[in-house]
Amino acid sequence: MAHLAAPAYPDGQLYANLRGAEAVALDPADVLARFLRALGVDARAISNDPVERAEMYRTRLAGRRILVVLDNAASEEQVRPLLPGAASCAVLVTSRARLTGVEGARWIDLDVFARAEAVRLLGRVGGEERVAAEPGEAAEIVRLCGGLPLAVRVAGARLTARPTWRLAHLSRTLRDERRRLDRLATGDLEVRASLALSYEGLKGEAKRLFRRLGRFDTPDFPAWLAGAVLEESADAAGLLESLVDAQLIAVSGADAAGQIRYRFHDLVRLYARERADLEDPPGERLDVLGAGFGGWLAIAERMAARVPGPCYAAISGSAHRPRVEWPPAEVEPLDWFDAERAALLSVVRQACALDLDELAFDLAGCLEKYFDIRGMYGDWSATNRLVLAACRRRGNRLGEAVMLRGLIDVVTWNSTPDEGDATSRFHADAFRLLEMFTELGERRGMSDAAVMCSWALTARGGQAEALAYGERALALAEETGHVGGQARAHVALAVARAETRDVARAIGHLDAALAAARALGNPRYETAVLQFLGIAYREAGDLETGARMLDESLAISRRYRDVYTEVLTMVALARLYLRQGDPRAREAAEASLALGREFNMSHHVADALGALGEIELAAGRPERAVSYLEQSVAMWRTRGWLSFLAAALHVLGQAYEANGDLPAAARARGEAGEILATLSAGR
Template sequence: MSAVLRRSGDSVFRILGPIEIEGPAGPVWVTPGRQQVVLALLLMEANQVVSTDQIVDTLWNQLPPDTARTQVQICVSRLRKKLADAGVDLPIVTRMPGYQLLLGGNTLDSHVFAGKLAEAGVLVKEGRAAEAASLLRSAVALWRGPCLSGLPNPALRARALRLDEDLLTATEDYLELELELGRHHQIVGEVTRLVHEHPMRERLRAVLMLALHRAGRPGEALEAFRTGRHLLVEELGLEPGERLRLLESAILAGDTIGGRAEPGPPAPPPAPSFERPRQLPADTADFIGNEALIRTAEAVLVGGDRRAVGVVVVIGRPGSGKTTVAAHIGHRVADRFPDGQLYCDLRGTREEPTAAADVLGRFLLALGIPGTVIPMGLDERVEMYRTLMAERRTLVVLDDASAESQVIPLLPGSNTCAVLVTSRSRLTGVPGARQVEVEVFDAAQSLDLLGRVIGAERVAREPEAAAALVRTVGGLPLALRIIAARLAARPHWSLASMVHRLASERHRLDELAHGEMTIRASLSLTHNGMDRRSRTLFGLLGLAEGPELPGWVAGAVLDDDSRYPSDLLEPLVDVQMLDVTTVERTGEFRYRYQDIVRLFALEKLNAEVSPDMRRRAVERLLGGWLALAEQAHRAIYGGDYAVLHGTALRWLPPSTYVQQVAADPLEWLDGEQANLCAAISQAADAGFDEACWDLAVTAATLFESHGYLDDWEKTHEKALQATRAAGNARGTAAVLSSLGTLHINRGQITRAHEALTTALATFQELDDPRGLALCRRDLGLLARWAGDDDEALVLYADAMRDLDRAKDLVGRGIVLTHQTDILCRRGRTDEATAQLLEAIMIFEGAGYRNGIPHALRRIGQVQVRAGKHQDALVTFTRVLGMVRESRDVIGEGHLLRNLGEVNARLGQDREAKAYFELALAARERIMDLVGAAAIRVDLAPVLARLGDSNRASELVLHAVQIFGDRGMERERVAAEEALTVLTAGR
């Protein structure tokens, strides 16, 4: 459903034309002049911070009065009052360095316009031109004149021109789409008017020429060209562009021109290159460190004469800044590693350090290998990882390693790569590693850092107190930063008073001589200075076990439903008890504790907060993750389809977070992968079995779509332990059913059958229709693989009856798609096509876009079996564009192979060869050796017909070897038979 302009608090806002506000009681009149200009600027930049300087420049251009900033404050204050008096819900909040107008939902016409354009782009890519054209027309209809017309402000007008240009582009887009749909007669009049209004826009003139030509009026089409050429030459001294000249030539030649207003089909999109991950943590702007140490590390990492991989181990005690130093070094040398930087926190100081096999799984995914292709064993993963890294220049950063056994499997084999490790231990067993030790700051470095944070003048005023303060905190960077931040937040405090406070604390805490004791004293001092609510939040936030947390978590642990829960965290950020980073994709703030600070938070929490309060906070935290994951699944599938849910508490975060999930649910799931896995594990450990299994099976949407099979297995094994320990029969069955799907993805037939049949028995006892349907759907697939089509059809029929009982439309569409493979093999192609069309209608109606490419590909396969090869060619080409758009590399390989097959059937061997070779490259890129071997067998006869018999034989020999090595006897025999045919044909 496309966005429509709707009321929020009975108010709507319009800038696409004269500026208008409609409040609960009707139109709201805003005083012309500065108030209108400020309001227009804030609406143009809705939800973004607009600096006071920017407002001043907009109001006064280059000559602002001395009181400009004060006048801006007065103007904003009056604007707030004006809107509030009219009952308009439009918060204008103060955000350094200016103001932010907070606007949610589809309440601003320019936001609705942009949303419609984006949705139309998706429809175009899906081949739904008529819907896209209609949507674009509705977007253009939102305009009531030029953007911000009636406001003669030059700075605003320059901004408005960008939107006016978007209007013309959208108009041209829908006109070209309607040309594709054969509506040339209907649009001629409209395009003629637009060309008259915008005579220099060549794209509009091209649409007019093509519409006239296709309407049987070639003379008028050529006249439109000549008129445009005359204008361009007379006004600008330029000849028409290539598009217009080609159209003129085609019309003169009497060619039939179809499609858009430029002749010739678009070039196919290039195959994607290999992934270049950029995973380094952020660098520190005010970094201070040992330059000699950094240069030593750089020399090892980028040295040109080494024969093996360069390895540097950065060691140091807690709080010494090892991670900060490693991140800084990584950024300094990043340009020497153009193929990317991999990063992983090995959690060596945690109770369960990250296993090397898990790290390799993450790295292989980041390097572009789909989860279904990643091998299970550590040795096989090491082999694949080192093969991928052999010809790349990549930096690997391994943070917080506990032992050599964590690091050694993660070392690339090539001297083109380098590895940077941090650890509290001397990892002398890592081959060829250079150990560099991060010392605490000396007096000069400490004073330098202190001066950068609180100001060099302040340090200079109290040199003795500054030196005493540095000695007191022991030179530990973390402790020094906390104290400096405290002083920076309180400019009226003297450095001597801070020294006195630290001295007083030392009498009540452990010795402040070195190590963790220094940090605990500093943290205690800061903690005691916070208000009660912030201290409670500080402790409760430590319950969250994810690596980096979104702001809504603060609201969940406090059970605070305010619109901006991240504001609750700002006091903790101000005193550096909490670190803040920014997510590059969304600009959203994320928060995290340093490990020692989190331990301190939990220590304080256990002493100050009751176990019952802590348990309720964890339940709300898990409920927040569950509610958002559920929203993501709904956005992907169009509702609660093809998934089981339980009765655990849901805690819904503010609407801004829900909107972020709905905007791109798979991207949100991917960004929260580590947090979701941590939440599932925490739910199991805390005894929340219902939340645990529900969150695990809901997160399987992410695990399956992105190939995170290791996370799928680990989270589900954890959930299985929790449900079995709690005697939760339905939860156990739900997890087993999802594990069955996982085993199918891995080709583990026996394990899949065992898990699914066990789950099926429980669902039969519970008479749970959705659970029964999910199990029978997957058991039907196993029956197909076993060659028992009759049993599969029985299971599919039962599954659809169960789905109808559960009112699960999308689940029904999925089963319809599955069973058409059997119908097609039995020659029932008309029936198969009808079922696939029904499935597509279901998917489109529900909004489950991921199912459409699968069903369309099946239609292409049905068309091949029915001998409709040209139709199949069109279908496969369309689906190829869809899977490339979604970066589905496995689907791309399938479609390229399908296109090779259908071109070969059509006798178009050169085209078949090109597609098979692209398919082969796609399979080799993700190291799917078996899939690549199958394509080699397909490619060989095409090469033989083109006269390259030697290469054909080589390809099949390679495939025979791959199939033999993996014990795939049936495939090996078929490949040997193909080789015999090739040899006999020479």
């Protein structure tokens, strides 16, 4: 930057390395004497009084255009005497710490290198031909250096000193986190020593906060974490800012919930952990992490209570929940989860790695409704599987059951065709879950599991048993005051009734489910019930009421950006529009198919393909209808829901016949008839 600015200052430059990163920084009086000599003052005329030196310095600079470069400054006290009084001069100060006390300064934070920049620096120092020969390893080295210029420079210097090394060898040595700072040292260049100077400049409480915050793996963190890990400190926020001023942590910016977020550079975090291992009591690590993790859990639990989603019973473990004075009441729960998503997933992973199973399953349970409403099924499945494994290792049966409950839901409705018969797996898992909750004596969980058993039995054609399990789930929910369980049980009973064409009783159950969902204040489940009501009224021939219910459901889905319920509502509307002769039928079905494929909703994709087949058949395009319906039938075979498969086969038979393929039509109708006979036997 000084080189770029130099042409604007024709009277010259003054440069001094103030040695702020070294054990003993330069005395500003000595720097003034040097500058005065450079400006032509005879050494014998330079006063021993620092104040007189500063006055002479400013007098000499008056009216001249000179650029003063003060490199590696230690403090405001060191810099102030070296500032020229003339407006015609400029000063460029570099420092490890942010010198906030320098008046009138404009600050420019230098971030880490981008990958391409870091690779170029590595090539210049370590050899461009070597970097070009192993580009992947070069990228890995700069990743492990975190793009930190000093670290990349040290890595390049190590390559220069060892011309026989391949880059792959250096990258392998740097992968060991415990030894990485040891490897990033050569000659008088050492990342650890550079960080130590910043650390030693901190006050005691700030040092302790630095060590404690370094324990967390999260990519970033909010300000309240400082207070959570320093419970007795009244000035945690001030200590946090002192770490920012020392350039040991960085401000990431404001998040969606209005929080200021902070982050560690990876190498700085490693150094913080080194200091913690050396300076703090051995047992403190889990206490510090427990306090921070518990803070996230305490907030997540409060926020999750306000997120609409599945009406599961809130079953929690015994993890510590410290008091955290955040967030303000006006913060929207979904905004908070959006802001904290990466941190929360990191906390769950770290808790599992440390066998903190109670905390892991509590926090993962708080995430389920958020994952559901945002359509983050991959995150939901991966998180629950990870925590489920941790709970099994620790013999935590309650945590295992809670994680299995959510996992069953996400895997059943969002599995891919190559994962086998979804309904058979659903049946086995639901009954296993019911057995687990029964062993634990958790009756609200038993209600939730019995609902799943009812659905699984309905899908396989066992409507009589499905109704029995639905009634059992309802009784358990009423007995325990589990209002969400009552809503879910009524929906399961409605679905079982609908399979037997008992639409009137199905509507009665859905009316009861809607009342329970509204009493619970859960618009997400209200949306789902309205969907089923819209479909039921459509099947009863009341298209006007059906459309009104579906439109209301769709409005709530879009308000919450809830893709899952939107997809089902769109395909239900497509079939209703088809009956009304409304040209919007195709648009609704195509939108449902596109969203279903985007979010891997296999059940709804199969349904949308069937709806498009019906639309094409009604439009007199049997060949296109066959194409859609064959895809639908193939997917329903992997789903295993017999009544849906039979319905798709029946329409496919009609499409084959309209297309002139009578043998294929007979086969499709014959198979549909066999399935319907099986279903009749199960009633």
